[in-house]
Amino acid sequence: MGEFVIKMPDVGEGVAEAELVEWHVKPGDPVREDMVLAAVMTDKATVEIPSPVDGTVLWLGAEVGDTVAVKAPLLRIEIAGEGEPVAAESPAVAEPAAKAEAKEPRTEPVKPQPAAVAPARSAPAEPVAPEARKPAERPVPREPAERPLASPAVRLRAQEAGIDLRQVTGTGPAGRIGHDDLDQFLARGPQPAIAPTGLARKTATEEIKVTGMRRRIAEKMRLSASRIPHITYVEEVDVTDLEDLRATMNDGRKPDQPKLTILPLLMRAMVKTLGEQPDVNATFDDDAGIVTRYAAVHIGIATQTPAGLIVPVVRHAEARSVWDSAAELARLAEAARNGTAAREELSGSTITITSLGALGGIVTTPIINHPEVAIVGVNKIAIRPVWDGTQFVPRKIMNLSSSFDHRIVDGWNAAVFVQRIKTLLETPALIFIEG
Amino acid sequence: MKEIVCKLLVIGAGPGGYICAIRAGQLGVDTVIVEAGKAGGTCLNIGCIPSKALIHAAEEFDKVRHMSSASDVLGISVEQPKLDLAQTVRWKDGIVGRLNSGVLGLLRKAKVKIVHGPARFRDGKTVEVETETGTQVIRAETVVIATGSEPVELPSLPFGGPVISSTEALSLTTVPKRLVVVGGGYIGLELGTAFAKMGAEVTVVEATPQILPQYDAELVKPVAKRLAELGVQVLTDTKAKGLSGQGDALLIETADGREQSLPADRILVTVGRRPRTEGWGLEELDLDRAGRFIRIDDRCRTSMRGVHAIGDVTGEPMLAHRAMAQGEMVAEIVAGRKRSWDKRSIPAVCFTDPEIVTAGLSPDEARDQGLEVRIGQFPFTANGRAMTTQSEDGFVRVVARADTNLVLGLQAVGAGISELSSAFSLALEMGARLEDIAGTIHAHPTRSEGLQEAALKALGHALHI
Numbered sequence: 001m002g003e004f005v006i007k008m009p010d011v012g013e014g015v016a017e018a019e020l021v022e023w024h025v026k027p028g029d030p031v032r033e034d035m036v037l038a039a040v041m042t043d044k045a046t047v048e049i050p051s052p053v054d055g056t057v058l059w060l061g062a063e064v065g066d067t068v069a070v071k072a073p074l075l076r077i078e079i080a081g082e083g084e085p086v087a088a089e090s091p092a093v094a095e096p097a098a099k100a101e102a103k104e105p106r107t108e109p110v111k112p113q114p115a116a117v118a119p120a121r122s123a124p125a126e127p128v129a130p131e132a133r134k135p136a137e138r139p140v141p142r143e144p145a146e147r148p149l150a151s152p153a154v155r156l157r158a159q160e161a162g163i164d165l166r167q168v169t170g171t172g173p174a175g176r177i178g179h180d181d182l183d184q185f186l187a188r189g190p191q192p193a194i195a196p197t198g199l200a201r202k203t204a205t206e207e208i209k210v211t212g213m214r215r216r217i218a219e220k221m222r223l224s225a226s227r228i229p230h231i232t233y234v235e236e237v238d239v240t241d242l243e244d245l246r247a248t249m250n251d252g253r254k255p256d257q258p259k260l261t262i263l264p265l266l267m268r269a270m271v272k273t274l275g276e277q278p279d280v281n282a283t284f285d286d287d288a289g290i291v292t293r294y295a296a297v298h299i300g301i302a303t304q305t306p307a308g309l310i311v312p313v314v315r316h317a318e319a320r321s322v323w324d325s326a327a328e329l330a331r332l333a334e335a336a337r338n339g340t341a342a343r344e345e346l347s348g349s350t351i352t353i354t355s356l357g358a359l360g361g362i363v364t365t366p367i368i369n370h371p372e373v374a375i376v377g378v379n380k381i382a383i384r385p386v387w388d389g390t391q392f393v394p395r396k397i398m399n400l401s402s403s404f405d406h407r408i409v410d411g412w413n414a415a416v417f418v419q420r421i422k423t424l425l426e427t428p429a430l431i432f433i434e435g
Numbered sequence: 436m437k438e439i440v441c442k443l444l445v446i447g448a449g450p451g452g453y454i455c456a457i458r459a460g461q462l463g464v465d466t467v468i469v470e471a472g473k474a475g476g477t478c479l480n481i482g483c484i485p486s487k488a489l490i491h492a493a494e495e496f497d498k499v500r501h502m503s504s505a506s507d508v509l510g511i512s513v514e515q516p517k518l519d520l521a522q523t524v525r526w527k528d529g530i531v532g533r534l535n536s537g538v539l540g541l542l543r544k545a546k547v548k549i550v551h552g553p554a555r556f557r558d559g560k561t562v563e564v565e566t567e568t569g570t571q572v573i574r575a576e577t578v579v580i581a582t583g584s585e586p587v588e589l590p591s592l593p594f595g596g597p598v599i600s601s602t603e604a605l606s607l608t609t610v611p612k613r614l615v616v617v618g619g620g621y622i623g624l625e626l627g628t629a630f631a632k633m634g635a636e637v638t639v640v641e642a643t644p645q646i647l648p649q650y651d652a653e654l655v656k657p658v659a660k661r662l663a664e665l666g667v668q669v670l671t672d673t674k675a676k677g678l679s680g681q682g683d684a685l686l687i688e689t690a691d692g693r694e695q696s697l698p699a700d701r702i703l704v705t706v707g708r709r710p711r712t713e714g715w716g717l718e719e720l721d722l723d724r725a726g727r728f729i730r731i732d733d734r735c736r737t738s739m740r741g742v743h744a745i746g747d748v749t750g751e752p753m754l755a756h757r758a759m760a761q762g763e764m765v766a767e768i769v770a771g772r773k774r775s776w777d778k779r780s781i782p783a784v785c786f787t788d789p790e791i792v793t794a795g796l797s798p799d800e801a802r803d804q805g806l807e808v809r810i811g812q813f814p815f816t817a818n819g820r821a822m823t824t825q826s827e828d829g830f831v832r833v834v835a836r837a838d839t840n841l842v843l844g845l846q847a848v849g850a851g852i853s854e855l856s857s858a859f860s861l862a863l864e865m866g867a868r869l870e871d872i873a874g875t876i877h878a879h880p881t882r883s884e885g886l887q888e889a890a891l892k893a894l895g896h897a898l899h900i
Binding site for chain 1 (some may be wrong): 618624729772773775777779840841864865866868870871
């Protein structure tokens with residue numbers, strides 16, 4: 001018997017490590033060529049690691065959640081015959097998750113699924129001998145109306161334990177629930193009992209391992225919140241005129257051309273202000289004690305995606321017109337949401353905009369995108385009565401909630417920055433006047 | 436009379452009621468059971484058990500009668516046999532009696548108090564029983580209604596005189612010369628076949644186009660063939676109109692609308708059973724109904740708190756083993772255990788010649804649910820045991836999901852095939868796939884090999900066809 005070592009493959013240019021997000025096998029499991037062994041996640045995508053050989057898993061080199069360097073041994077497989085002492089790194093790199101669905105595996109009756117996506121309703125299409133159950137075979141999800149597949153003894157145990165078997169994943173043939181599955185379910189803590197009528201106490205807790213995207217978000221937020229003393233400054237801005245201007249500009253657009261939102265106008269106003277206050281358009285390397293000021297203005301746009309918060313970057317906003325900014329904004333948001341944004345499009349910002357405007361809310365306390373020193377938050381526009389000296393008039397009011405790194409930006413400077421943006425937004429013609 | 440106060444009161448000591456009471460007693464629940472007739476209900480006294488006794492006697496007689504014909508292939512010859520039906524009925528009554536006292540013994544062993552007499556609800560917690568010694572009032576925390584069902588009467592053919600129900604048919608002391616069976620369901624055919632084997636000229640009158648309408652045509656075919664061999668005349672699409680003037684013939688209307696007269700010494704009406712919902716004070720409780728039946732939920736609870744119902748009074752299928760399972764479940768619920776109805780199949784057996792057994796979904800039922808199915812069918816003509824017992828008619832059929840091979844249903848028709856029902860039910864309850872059945876060694880030579888072969892056939896590699 002020989003041994004075959006599978007190493008973390010080179011999962012993409014410029015990527016030195018990847019996080020292991022899922023094992024499909026455990027030591028002792030038989031594997032077949034092309035069977036999916038594991039899923040790893042880089043900044044960009046989830047990648048599945050297939051087996052290049054037939055054999056038996058001997059050893060796993062990492063736990064779910066571990067970060068593994070490229071070329072580091074990932075798992076060892078015992079194979080029949082000579083074996084290759086100099087063991088190869090995993091030769092085949094699986095398709096990125098986004099494309100994995102299109103790939104038809106040769107030997108697996110169940111399609112490998114990207115880690116983040118719930119397994120599709122698929123099941124072995126051809127008769128499989130009972131002993132040939134594959135370790136990577138995904139449980140077959142049931143249709144809601146279908147009765148759970150379990151023996152009478154398992155059903156009785158579940159009833160006595162107050163478990164609704166529809167909540168339990170069966171790992172047996174055809175999705176059958178066995179005693180092992182119940183054990184696992186019970187080990188994960190008490191679950192909500194079959195709901196009696198009326199209100200009832202619920203005591204369930206669920207532990208979810210923070211991995212992948214969520215873990216990176218968590219680390220980034222911890223870094224920002226623990227290292228940066230934030231000062232948050234909120235001001236209200238009368239955007240009535242700006243909104244009129246925007247409406248006028250949009251009127252001339254053909255139906256197939258993108259319409260302007262308020263963000264490109266805010267970006268132009270920020271570019272103009274940052275020219276006067278370069279200390280706000282900066283990054284702070286606090287370990288080295290160096291602030292780097294940038295001539296370029298790369299504006300990060302905090303974007304909610306199905307996978308979580310990411311920040312695509314509109315590069316060189318100083319060189320972009322309002323329309324150009326709008327187009328770039330739309331392109332990046334789309335790329336971020338469908339997971340096709342390139343690595344360089346997701347890094348390198350010098351200041352960030354966060355907008356929860358669509359959801360409402362009058363004030364936010366934005367967390368700075370480390371190592372930047374400022375973030376501008378946009379709140380919802382609301383029509384409010386404003387005293388114009390003789391009477392109340394309805395005006396469109398929008399709050400800006402902005403945070404600054406108080407180590408670098410003094411409160412006074414922060415206020416000046418926001419007041420300057422306010423002036424530009426309230427008299428939008430100023431945005432477009434050169435000099 | 437002193438009031439009885441108890442935790443659980445069961446009304447009716449049929450298979451559902453007595454099982455419920457025994458199980459409750461085992462679990463230490465203070466239980467009382469009320470029965471107006473004899474313990475064991477329809478099943479034991481005038482249903483399953485006596486009919487099987489009669490069917491057995493008729494089969495034995497038929498076998499011997501065949502041997503007495505000159506050309507018996509086995510080489511056995513006997514004198515012309517005779518049947519003393521009165522003796523047969525005494526033997527049958529003996530068995531029923533043994534079982535009656537057996538049930539009473541089991542109830543006593545489980546410390547269940549038995550009260551004899553018709554019960555009547557006063558309210559949801561209180562029942563009056565007219566016993567031989569006076570009115571007994573029983574108060575209970577929980578009541579289980581297990582009043583069962585009774586044969587349906589045809590308005591044009593009220594029971595009495597030559598018109599009999601299955602109950603009377605099981606106690607006839609002479610074989611009628613000409614028997615007309617109205618209703619070609621399983622009860623009518625089981626009894627009709629038995630009487631034909633005992634020497635009666637039997638005619639079956641069925642209003643629908645097929646006898647045994649709940650089964651598919653393939654399953655019924657061997658039964659129809661055997662009926663023809665036995666000389667039973669089957670008239671489908673034919674309606675019974677009433678008794679002739681002299682009461683010695685049945686007036687019928689055939690498919691083409693012609694009126695006919697069928698001479699008959701006895702007319703057995705087996706057109707179904709209805710839940711027994713009258714005569715015991717159901718109107719006092721005003722329980723929700725589901726059609727003619729009492730509506731129950733998955734814990735056999737009725738619309739009134741503390742009142743459960745089980746068995747035939749709660750709906751189809753009206754089968755003893757369903758009632759028993761419900762009774763057991765309710766007893767455990769009353770004892771404080773968490774239970775709900777989660778059975779996957781209620782097998783059904785038809786003791787015709789040959790027998791039919793079904794469990795789970797038929798091919799058509801599975802397809803109606805939008806499932807893609809694979810079907811395997813193995814004929815007994817290819818089974819050694821069937822050949823050596825001179826009964827090669829019939830087959831075993833398995834229905835499975837095409838995508839997962841999960842077994843959805845099992846059906847069979849053939850001699851003695853009712854015993855396969857345990858394998859069928861077990862496969863369904865355990866969630867077997869075709870591979871599980873195919874991979875199980877089935878003893879040779881038995882008819883049960885047909886089950887394994889049917890599974891192999893569905894998988895595409897049957898070995899003996």
